[in-house]
Amino acid sequence: MSKLQVSLYRYNPETDSAPYMQEFQVDTQGRDLMVLDVLHLAKEQDNGLAYRRSCREGVCGSDGMNMNGKNGLACITPLSEVVKGNKLTLRPLPGLPVIRDLVVDMGLFYKQYERIQPYLQNDEPAPAIERLQSPEERDKLDGLYECILCACCSTSCPSFWWNPDKFVGPAGLLQSYRFLADSRDTATRDRLAELQDPFSVFRCRGIMNCVAVCPKGLNPTRAIGKIREMLLADAT
Amino acid sequence: MVTNITNLGRSGLSDWLLQRVSAVILALYTLFIVGFLLLSPGLDYAAWSGLFSATWMRIFSLLAFISLAAHAWVGLWTVTTDYLKSTGVRVAVQLIIILAIFVFLVWGITVLWGA
Numbered sequence: 001m002s003k004l005q006v007s008l009y010r011y012n013p014e015t016d017s018a019p020y021m022q023e024f025q026v027d028t029q030g031r032d033l034m035v036l037d038v039l040h041l042a043k044e045q046d047n048g049l050a051y052r053r054s055c056r057e058g059v060c061g062s063d064g065m066n067m068n069g070k071n072g073l074a075c076i077t078p079l080s081e082v083v084k085g086n087k088l089t090l091r092p093l094p095g096l097p098v099i100r101d102l103v104v105d106m107g108l109f110y111k112q113y114e115r116i117q118p119y120l121q122n123d124e125p126a127p128a129i130e131r132l133q134s135p136e137e138r139d140k141l142d143g144l145y146e147c148i149l150c151a152c153c154s155t156s157c158p159s160f161w162w163n164p165d166k167f168v169g170p171a172g173l174l175q176s177y178r179f180l181a182d183s184r185d186t187a188t189r190d191r192l193a194e195l196q197d198p199f200s201v202f203r204c205r206g207i208m209n210c211v212a213v214c215p216k217g218l219n220p221t222r223a224i225g226k227i228r229e230m231l232l233a234d235a236t
Numbered sequence: 237m238v239t240n241i242t243n244l245g246r247s248g249l250s251d252w253l254l255q256r257v258s259a260v261i262l263a264l265y266t267l268f269i270v271g272f273l274l275l276s277p278g279l280d281y282a283a284w285s286g287l288f289s290a291t292w293m294r295i296f297s298l299l300a301f302i303s304l305a306a307h308a309w310v311g312l313w314t315v316t317t318d319y320l321k322s323t324g325v326r327v328a329v330q331l332i333i334i335l336a337i338f339v340f341l342v343w344g345i346t347v348l349w350g351a
Contacts, residue, residue: 162318166238199238202248
């Protein structure tokens, strides 16, 4: 039986002067494995291979990577979904600095997440028990709160590649809208004031790469459109 | 909040709105000009000159010129901030673009009212 051809991006800054692709032959025994399983099999051949993983079921968001040209979570992506012509090429998430092999420095990604103040802000006195929402108000948060911050969307976005220090990126903006849309949050105007410059939100060109790659099926482009609507409504 | 001083509206929101409004005006103007050319087969200088001597056409044309200037400023400014990473080069190119847009706009106005 022919083995799966796996091409892996390798880079160890302590020993390599430049990144290179290393070829592996992985015996899948004809099974439709997840890409993460193939990585484990490759690691058995070369112990030095570095990648992040944790829950192995699409919840933690650790193993975001570029598989045959498309970002996704290795743990929930079956080979049948990405492999073409018995060949699998794995690279780190594009646009972020590589620490080693498939491990990237997520610093800029988290910095943009921190910038949108991803926590509930309310200046009214706290009620005795809890802040209530109607079912309709709660419904507005569906499709927003599910994000696991795997960075697949932001690192597939050219606007984020060119200006990762200024453009918040789809992941951050989805979370930004999650708090803008929350009926319990009273910092709406302050949040909007932080977003009206030409970069933070408006560098989005609506090409929807983020929507195409999101492993959780979320729609950051729609959330960005909603933020624009709120900015427009507040400023005209 | 990211500070910017060379974009047209000083705000992403106003740039974004200007870009869309100017695009609609330019689309209408283009459709009108193309339609006019298609519907006047034996077009001569007198008809063309007559069209542009009408006050409404001058207002429409000036509106289109200003829209083009705004549209180009917003669009090209964005391109420079994406691709020109050296501050000196970026600011120089932005100033050249803004200057060229100003010259073309004034030139367009003199053509419109000069004849």
